[in-house]
Amino acid sequence: xxxxxxxxxxxxxxxxxxxxxxxxxxxxxxxxxxxxxxxxxxxxxxxxxxxxxxxxxxxxxxxxxxxxxxxxxxxxxxxxxxxxxxxxxxxxxxxxxxxxxxxxxxxxxxxxxxxxxxxxxxxxxxxxxxxxxxxxxxxxxxxxxxxxxxxxxxxxxxxxxxxxxxxxxxxxxxxxxxxxxxxxxxxxxxxxxxxxxxxxxxxxxxxxxxxxxxxxxxxxxxxxxxxxxxxxxxxxxxxxxxxxxxxxxxxxxxxxxxxxxxx
Numbered sequence: 045x046x047x048x049x050x051x052x053x054x055x056x057x058x059x060x061x062x063x064x065x066x067x068x069x070x071x072x073x074x075x076x077x078x079x080x081x082x083x084x085x086x087x088x089x090x091x092x093x094x095x096x097x098x099x100x101x102x103x104x105x106x107x108x109x110x111x112x113x114x115x116x117x118x119x120x121x122x123x124x125x126x127x128x129x130x131x132x133x134x135x136x137x138x139x140x141x142x143x144x145x146x147x148x149x150x151x152x153x154x155x156x157x158x159x160x161x162x163x164x165x166x167x168x169x170x171x172x173x174x175x176x177x178x179x180x181x182x183x184x185x186x187x188x189x190x191x192x193x194x195x196x197x198x199x200x201x202x203x204x205x206x207x208x209x210x211x212x213x214x215x216x217x218x219x220x221x222x223x224x225x226x227x228x229x230x231x232x233x234x235x236x237x238x239x240x241x242x243x244x245x246x247x248x249x250x251x252x253x254x255x256x257x258x259x260x261x262x263x264x265x266x267x268x269x270x271x272x273x274x275x276x277x278x279x280x281x282x283x284x285x286x287x288x289x290x291x292x293x294x295x296x297x298x299x300x301x302x303x304x305x306x307x
Contacts, residue, residue: 048080048105049073049282050096052112052125054239055085061240062089065113068270068278075279078286080105086112086120093125097132107140109285113278114146115153115239115268116188118180121146144285149188152273154195159273160235160265161202171231172204172224176217176248178238179209186213189237210244217248221255221262228259236267239274 051072053065066083073081080103084096091099100108110129112121129143147153161173173196177189186209193205208220224232236248245267252264268274 046079046104046106047286048082048100048103048108049076049078049286050093050100050108050110051081051083051282052093052096052110052114053083053085053089054114054120055088056240056242057088058242061242064240064270068275069113071270072275072279072282076282078109079103086125093128094132097129097136101136101139105139107142109142109144109282111144111278111282111285112146113239115148115237116177116180116185117146117148118182118185122182142285142288144281147274147277147281149191149195150277151195151199152277153268154192154199156268156271156273157192157196157235157237158200158202159271160268161200161233164233164263164265165231167200167202168231169203170229171202171233172206172227173202174220174224174232174234175205175207176234176236176238177207177209177213178244179211179213181212185209192237210247218251221251224262225255225258228261231261231263232259233263233265235265238267239270241267 051069053062056062062085069083080100082096082100084091084093086093097108112125114121126143129141133139133141157175161167175189175193177185179185189207193207196202197205208215208217210217234252236245238245249264252262256262
């Protein structure tokens with residue numbers, strides 16, 4: 045048996061974002077035991093998932109643990125990546141594959157959000173914290189970010205934590221900005237629930253800067269990034285996948301078996 049880990053990053057048109065993901069994965073590799081470590085990207089950057097999988101095979105992998113470096117469970121994690129894996133498996137029916145979960149809802153992710161808030165200002169009872177999610181038509185994305193917000197509230201003592209989304213879910217980030225722009229006596233801290241910099245982060249920064257001209261009490265924290273707590277949760281997901289605990293499915297001889305739900 046020769047165990048490989050195939051790390052699937054999202055990908056971005058911005059090279060800096062991809063470099064951040066690669067650097068993070070390389071840090072994680074030092075804490076993970078496997079014969080082969082391979083990084084690939086879902087879109088917009090190379091190597092592709094197919095290229096990454098084939099690289100593992102060429103290096104002699106007999107077992108491949110495929111782990112998505114994604115924050116929340118949505119279409120990419122549920123359909124796009126699994127569908128691509130199934131197609132690849134048709135060419136390599138003898139390879140055993142386990143597919144893991146995204147980072148998902150975890151107390152340490154809530155703690156990372158809290159750290160971002162406290163980096164900005166002293167929290168007062170009336171402070172409003174708003175998590176900015178990427179957004180998706182998948183209702184699980186809305187549910188999971190709301191769960192993170194609930195954890196933040198419980199673990200921080202912050203009285204009000206809301207969510208908004210950049211696209212495809214409600215309330216929208218723009219709607220939330222308009223709403224809080226008139227709250228001149230209340231601090232509002234927006235936290236981008238994003239792993240990496242990119243075009244979305246630039247869009248957020250531009251809109252917040254415009255809103256701050258009307259209400260200087262609006263603040264924008266840095267995005268989550270790949271800090272130590274994110275690293276701990278991701279490593280936990282990788283180990284689960286290698287052990288086939290809570291994996292979305294296993295593939296053996298080209299047959300896909302559902303092992304657990306990402307819900």
